[in-house]
Amino acid sequence: MKLVVFGGGTGLSILLRGLKKYTRDISAVVTVADNGGGSGVLREDLGMLPPGDMRNCIIALSDVEPTMVRLMQHRFKDGYLNGQSFGNLLIAAMYELFGDYEHALKEIGSIFRLSGKVLPMTLQDSQLKAYLDNGECILGEKDIPEFVSKSGCRIDRVSLVPDMCEPLEETVRDIKQADIIVLGPGSLYTSVIPNLLVRNISDLIAESKAAKFYICNLMTQPGETDNYNVYDHVSAIIKHSNRYVIDFVIANDELISEKQIENYKFKGAKQILIDDEQTRQLEEMNIKVISSNFVEIRKNYIRHDSDKIGRLLCSYTKEKIMPKEVTYGKHQAK
Incomplete structure (x- = not known):
């Protein structure tokens, strides 16, 4: 089973630790706009x-x-x-x-x-540019969250500079051969979406016959996704690509205790939870929701349970997710 995973930062590396227990055919495509x-x-x-x-x-x-x-x-x-x-x-x-x-x-x-x-999303020297809903622009990934937090605005969209970076031929080939394509987890605007802005990548993913999963973050990121829910994350991805890059959304539905979340709340982060209304909205877009407790807490850090997600993804067949692993909508992965 061939997997192609797009992302960057800590989220992607944690997922890879779980995936490698179940397959050795993994292509990790990493953002290089840092x-x-x-x-x-x-x-x-x-x-x-x-x-x-x-x-x-x-x-x-x-x-x-x-x-x-x-x-x-x-x-x-x-x-x-x-x-x-x-x-x-x-x-x-x-x-x-x-x-x-x-x-x-x-x-x-x-x-x-x-x-x-491990493959870089492009070999070209590229920068990330963010456009805010007040009309201002910020060039450079490292400056985006701080600028957004201070301005009190929201990110409307992001782009790459130059705007038509070329993908690696190996990445294109791997997408065409993939059984499963995964977006995330990771910073929405600075890790996940930049990969989709590389020339032809969104179209290649949309045209692929692979199953396409988006793994939603567990927490919001101050200065990037303040007050976002699962649906907002998916909407932002589709806005920067197209509707057909996602078939399934993997989202957490388990409430994390106040004690465990205290340090995150101090920094302005909030938990992201899937609910019935968001599930309905996503299913109206023909996107299936896979919900469960996907949280693992180590040394007071809230992370995805990479083993559980790896097992879930690698149970996929071309017809369905294995019944013992997951059902959809209001039902839960075990």
């Missing part, structure tokens, strides 16, 4: 694609000793390299050694024995 942190520094200094999200996905799909995982995530604490991760530097070195990203990532995939592969 211009902040250590990735932004390397991007500016070396003229390379930002490596941070790709690093996280490489680690998630890897089959190496725990010490190597720790090494890849290690961040220097002093000097010029303060805040930079070893994994980012390794990707930068491989890029310089082999001269192009595709070759470098294939070699890294072999070294780390990946259960699949």
Whole structure:
């Protein structure tokens, strides 16, 4: 079973850890519009694609000793390299050694024995531009959430600059061969949607015979999706692509306790829950809702239960979701 997964950030890497337990044929297509942190520094200094999200996905799909995982995530604490991760530097070195990203990532995939592969959404140097509902624009991913929060406005839409970035031929081929295509989880406007703005990607997904899933986030993101519900997330994706990129929505219906959510509420985040009204709205669009408790809490961090979602996705057949795993609408995944 071949899976193609689109996203970025922490959400995608967590999902990949669950998926690799059930299949080794995974293509993780990662957004490369990041211009902040250590990735932004390397991007500016070396003229390379930002490596941070790709690093996280490489680690998630890897089959190496725990010490190597720790090494890849290690961040220097002093000097010029303060805040930079070893994994980012390794990707930068491989890029310089082999001269192009595709070759470098294939070699890294072999070294780390990946259960699949990691692909950048494009090889072009691209920036993310956000258009707010008050008419203002912000260029650069790292500045968008803070600007939106301070302005009190909402994001109307986003675009890539340049606006017609080309996808990798390998990504196009993988979409055409996919059995399952997954969007998310991850930041809606800065991780998920940018992948759909690359030339022809939305159309290729829409035309694919694969089952298409969107995994909705568990929490809103301040400065990006304030007060959004599941339906709002889906509507934003469709606005930036087309109706036929989603067949199924995987959404949480389990209320998280006030104690567990306290730190998130302090930062302005709220829980996202599916309900009957949203289910009705989505089913009117011929989008099926898969609802259950998809929450896993580790070290006070609220995350998707990647094992449960991985098992659910990989139970898919071309006719249906296996009955023991999930039913639709008001019914729940087990």
